[in-house]
Amino acid sequence: MTDFTHRIHSEKGVDGFTALDGTVKFYGFVHAILLKTGARQVLDFGAGRGAALVDDRSVYRRHLRDLRVGGAQVTACDVDEIVTTHPASDRQVVIKPGERLPFDDGSFDVIVSDMTFEHIEDAPFVAGELIRILRPGGYVCARTPNRFGYVRMVSSLVPNRHHAGALRSVQPDRKALDVFPTVYRMNSIGQIRNLFPGCTVFHFNDSAEPSYYFGNAFLYRSFMILHRLLPGALATATNFFIMKPGEGVAEQDCTSAS
Known part of the structure; x- marks a missing residue:
């Protein structure tokens, strides 16, 4: 079954995703890193139930989200x-908030963290733990809403206790069990550089096709125009690839900010 977005994005007829798809872009870089590093041990941080691996109709997106590339062993962790x-x-x-990661x-x-950083309250502690459990020369790959994007600005106006109800209106297919409180303390390049000093941080901002449009074609087209006009600094999402210093570089150079 198709909807009006297939008329706007003809390419969705191939496998249900568009040329603008943020998931395809982010996981393309993740797979490049997995292959480049020859990763054997991978952590999916904030993995949840793996909703997109179950619910996504796109075969390719499900394939990209599967991190067991080249026989890598994947550990999924979450507070839930x-x-x-x-x-x-x-x-x-299962990990516990405020406690050291059990690794x-x-x-x-x-370490891959997809749409989790916006939920982390004690950012300095968590950043330090991620770097601690990462081997020298390894990467933390994270996708998260941009702190300066309109999605974050609007969501900040809605109390966390009402987020599930609000999302039911704008994303009818979104399940309440996949909605968590947001705090936005690891969601800009400045925050990430402060939290991971001494690390090399690669990043790009991105505005994919709209996700919040109440199923309305006019709103969808309007947001499409907005996304084209938005400067990069105000893009809806940001993607970070944080490389820990390699062998021979002082470990303390890449720890959490105090």
């Missing part, structure tokens, strides 16, 4: 016990 149902991981771990130093070659 629903992570134990994650379908594309070799191990599932040894340098355990992972690559």
